[in-house]
Amino acid sequence: MNPYAIAIHGGAGTILQSSMTPEKEAAYKKGLSDAIAAGEAVLKKGGRSLSAVEEAIRSLEDNPLFNAGRGSVFTNKGKNEMDASIMNGRDLTAGAVAGVRNIKNPISLARAVMEKSEHVFLSGDGAMQFAEKLKLEREPDDYFFVAERFEQLKKAKETDSITLDHNDGSKGKIGTVGCVAIDVHGNLAAGTSTGGMTNKKFGRVGDTPMIGSGTYANNATCAISCTGHGEFFIRAVVAHDVSCLMEYKGLSLSEACKIVVQDKLVKLGGEGGLIALDTKGNIELVFNSEGMYRASKRQDESLYLGIYK
Amino acid sequence: MNPYAIAIHGGAGTILQSSMTPEKEAAYKKGLSDAIAAGEAVLKKGGRSLSAVEEAIRSLEDNPLFNAGRGSVFTNKGKNEMDASIMNGRDLTAGAVAGVRNIKNPISLARAVMEKSEHVFLSGDGAMQFAEKLKLEREPDDYFFVAERFEQLKKAKETDSITLDHNDGSKGKIGTVGCVAIDVHGNLAAGTSTGGMTNKKFGRVGDTPMIGSGTYANNATCAISCTGHGEFFIRAVVAHDVSCLMEYKGLSLSEACKIVVQDKLVKLGGEGGLIALDTKGNIELVFNSEGMYRASKRQDESLYLGIYK
Numbered sequence: 146m147n148p149y150a151i152a153i154h155g156g157a158g159t160i161l162q163s164s165m166t167p168e169k170e171a172a173y174k175k176g177l178s179d180a181i182a183a184g185e186a187v188l189k190k191g192g193r194s195l196s197a198v199e200e201a202i203r204s205l206e207d208n209p210l211f212n213a214g215r216g217s218v219f220t221n222k223g224k225n226e227m228d229a230s231i232m233n234g235r236d237l238t239a240g241a242v243a244g245v246r247n248i249k250n251p252i253s254l255a256r257a258v259m260e261k262s263e264h265v266f267l268s269g270d271g272a273m274q275f276a277e278k279l280k281l282e283r284e285p286d287d288y289f290f291v292a293e294r295f296e297q298l299k300k301a302k303e304t305d306s307i308t309l310d311h312n313d314g315s316k317g318k319i320g321t322v323g324c325v326a327i328d329v330h331g332n333l334a335a336g337t338s339t340g341g342m343t344n345k346k347f348g349r350v351g352d353t354p355m356i357g358s359g360t361y362a363n364n365a366t367c368a369i370s371c372t373g374h375g376e377f378f379i380r381a382v383v384a385h386d387v388s389c390l391m392e393y394k395g396l397s398l399s400e401a402c403k404i405v406v407q408d409k410l411v412k413l414g415g416e417g418g419l420i421a422l423d424t425k426g427n428i429e430l431v432f433n434s435e436g437m438y439r440a441s442k443r444q445d446e447s448l449y450l451g452i453y454k
Numbered sequence: 455m456n457p458y459a460i461a462i463h464g465g466a467g468t469i470l471q472s473s474m475t476p477e478k479e480a481a482y483k484k485g486l487s488d489a490i491a492a493g494e495a496v497l498k499k500g501g502r503s504l505s506a507v508e509e510a511i512r513s514l515e516d517n518p519l520f521n522a523g524r525g526s527v528f529t530n531k532g533k534n535e536m537d538a539s540i541m542n543g544r545d546l547t548a549g550a551v552a553g554v555r556n557i558k559n560p561i562s563l564a565r566a567v568m569e570k571s572e573h574v575f576l577s578g579d580g581a582m583q584f585a586e587k588l589k590l591e592r593e594p595d596d597y598f599f600v601a602e603r604f605e606q607l608k609k610a611k612e613t614d615s616i617t618l619d620h621n622d623g624s625k626g627k628i629g630t631v632g633c634v635a636i637d638v639h640g641n642l643a644a645g646t647s648t649g650g651m652t653n654k655k656f657g658r659v660g661d662t663p664m665i666g667s668g669t670y671a672n673n674a675t676c677a678i679s680c681t682g683h684g685e686f687f688i689r690a691v692v693a694h695d696v697s698c699l700m701e702y703k704g705l706s707l708s709e710a711c712k713i714v715v716q717d718k719l720v721k722l723g724g725e726g727g728l729i730a731l732d733t734k735g736n737i738e739l740v741f742n743s744e745g746m747y748r749a750s751k752r753q754d755e756s757l758y759l760g761i762y763k
Contacts (some may be wrong), residue, residue, distance in 0.1 A: 237689045237722065243659070244577060264658045265685045268553060269578045271657020348580020349573045350552070357666045357691035376574045380546045382666035382694040389698035413546065 147331040149188035150426045152441035153180050153201050155211045156320040157372045157418040160436030162453050173210060174450050177440040180204040184326060185442055194326040194334035194368075195233050195256070202229075202252040202336050205322035209291045211438075212320020214250060215284075216291055217340020219298040225289040227340050228354040229255040234333030234362035241354035243268040247289075249282040252338045255354075257281065266354065294343070301344035321353055323370025325362070325422040333424060335360050335368035335384075351375025357385035364424060366391040367398055372437065373410075373417010381409055387421060398423040402431045456640040458497035459735045461750035462489050462510050464520045465629040466681045466727040469745030471762050482519060483759050486749040489513040493635060494751055503635040503643035503677075504542050504565070511538075511561040511645050514631035518600045520747075521629020523559060524593075525600055526649020528607040534598040536649050537663040538564040539575075543642030543671035550663035552577040556598075558591040561647045564663075566590065575663065603652070610653035630662055632679025634671070634731040642733060644669050644677035644693070660684025666694035673733060675700040676707055681746065682719075682726010690718055696730060707732040711740045 155177060184201030188194070206214025217225040229251035230241035240259025243266070248254050254276050258267050267275055276283070323337040337360045339353040352359035352375040359375070361384035362368040369384035378384075383405055390401035402421050410417070411433055418432025420439060430439045436453045464486060493510030497503070515523025526534040538560035539550035549568025552575070557563050563585050567576050576584055585592070632646040646669045648662040661668035661684040668684070670693035671677040678693035687693075692714055699710035711730050719726070720742050727741025729748065739748045745762045 232689075239689050262656070263685070264656070265688045266659040266664075268657040268659050271655060275656040346580065347571070347573070347584040348577040350575040350577050355575075355664060355666075356688050357664075357694060361691070376572070379574045379665050380541075380548050382670070382691065385666060385691045385694055386698070389695070389702055393698055393702035 146329045147327065148426055148444040149327060149329050150422060150428060150443040151181060151184045151188060151197055151201065151324065151326040152420045152422055152428050152430060153177060153205065153322070153324045153439065154370065154372050154418070154420045154430070155205060155322050155438030157432045157434045157437035158416070159434065160452060170452065173438055173452060176205065176208045176210050177438060177450055178448060181440050181442050181448060184324060188326060188328055191329050194328040194332050195231070197326040197328065198231060198324040198334045198336040199252055199256055201324040202322055202338050203250045206250050206252060206338055211322050212340045213322040213338040215289055216294065217289055218294050218320060218343040220341065221344050221346045223298065225340055227251045227338070228350060229336070229338035230354045230356060230360040231255045231259060231336035232334065232356060232360050232362040234364040234368055237363060239265050239356045241266040241356060242272045243350045243354040244348060245272050245276065247283050247285065248273065248276055249284045252336050254281055255336070265356065297343045321372035323372060323420060325368035325370055325420050327422055327424065327426060331424060333362045333364050333368040333422065335362040335370050337370045352378035352383070355379060357382050359384060361385050361388055363388050367421050367423045369419055369421045371417065371419040373434070374415050377410060377413050377415025378417065381405070381413055381415060383410065383419065398427045398429055402429040406431045406433055455638045456636065457735055457753040458636060458638050459731060459737060459752040460490060460493045460497060460506055460510065460633065460635040461729045461731055461737050461739060462486060462493070462514065462631070462633045462748065463679065463681050463727070463729045463739070464514060464631050464747030466741045466743045466746035467725070468743065469761060479761065482747055482761060485514065485517045485519050486747060486759055487757060490749050490751050490757060493633060497635065497637055500638050503637040503641050504540070506635040506637065507540060507633040507643045507645040508561055508565055510633040511631055511647050512559045515559050515561060515647055520631050521649040522631040522647040524598055525603065526598055527603050527629060527652040529650065530653050530655045532607065534649055536560045536647070537659065538645070538647035539663045539665060539669040540564045540568060540645040541643065541665055541669050541671040542568070543673040543677055546672060548574050548665045550575040550665060551581045552659045552663045553657060554581050554585070556592050556594065557582065557585055558593045561645050563590055564645070574665065606652045630681035632681060632729060634677035634679050634729050636731055636733065636735060640733060642671045642673050642677040642731065644671040644679045646679045661687035661692070664688060666691050668693060670694050670697055672697050676730050676732045678728055678730045680726065680728040682743065683724050686719060686722050686724025687726065690714070690722055690724060692719065692728065707736045707738055711738040715740045715742055
């Protein structure tokens, strides 16, 4: 039996200890720890990494602190439009959705696209019709109405700025959640979910639903989930790039992540980070921003929790 | 001055000489040759590869024979929903749109997203609002109404099949158009445009608008445009994979294309092909299907045109 391992992120960006209260910090840590526990419960029973990824992300989506699911930020039109994707390292199957509304857990919809449709990527109204056909759990608008997020929209509209995430007046946090896991069968999986950017217009799609950019898993190399300024992550095909540096150049997970996040992305101007896991159970939680909500847990080891640099 | 070169495709799939009339074949060849001429006119004057790619693709989009722009196939709801993307090898900037309607030239909208927005990927109604703001050319529904395409939808609905493209009763052709080019300044560019799949439902998005999967350009390696069963091209991150095999493994363009299209895609079950160009002006037109509409032209050389294996 392969030892299991799991890692999650809850977004990266300008997360400064100086603007955090002890209560808020404790709440974030509890959210991260709950999500790890949800994923680990699956892995401990010998369940699949795919299910562990789904459960950990559902936990983060249900938590209003994170920009995904319930806590999604508001678009320019005051709506919540969410994106998610998931990939199975064993056979490279994948599912993704973009621009869905009123879906309680977009990550579960992405998994349904992977397993119950002949497609990989569904978007907008069509994706919601597919969810309806499968009777996926829906929630009314007020479920997603988090007062703090609405204040962020009002602020962003005043300055006509498109903020990447939560807030903090300044550049703010880059809101996405994600998970990578390896199960006792040695299979890797990765998933990512987001509520997008506050005040976003024009049906913008970031890297979250893009296989190869925001999410990638391949048993030959690694599982990756990204968070950051999506446009740069798309242009750099970040998740697949880490995998290719390992597969074709023979780099370690750590070397590959460092080159992509600390060198290539920085040169492009792309702020953010990623979580990564290889088949040996190595875990990397790498970011070039001020902070990244992150946690990881290896079988029979203690929980790691981090927020700042 | 670097010698310029350009290559295009008009889709891959089950294209059999036995089901082709001499008139139809001549029309396809004229369409390909016109598109090369449109792109070459830009390159000959010392223009940018990005503009050559846009002009060649506009020519294919305006031609009802190809599944893009005017000739787009019909969705299940009898609509034309189009996707396109473009990438600049010089600085890795990129633009993409998905699920747009009534836009005469989706490739020009993708370029506008790249150059006139802070985003890479816009979808659906939002992408159309962006097009409206920029006053991009629109056409009414009947401009896109090609009788043959509507017959294909009726046939597909009768059998509830989702066909990948044009038709032929059988599996049919896989409809996409694309272009790769290098200009006299030595810069690479790539673009792809499609009308999607006949009878498509649920807002399905294929590989065409996905940077790294359907389209990729990087002056360090190559420019790629794909056509085929998009789901497999997404899962295999095809265009970026060719680039990584060159950059990290030191393979030639020809070796990298062969591995990805004839080995990796075949093992996954993915039918289709791609066109590729490197900075030395090497051109690859590779496919694992029965045929691929294709053409290429190097500066001071004669035009190459191909349809079948």
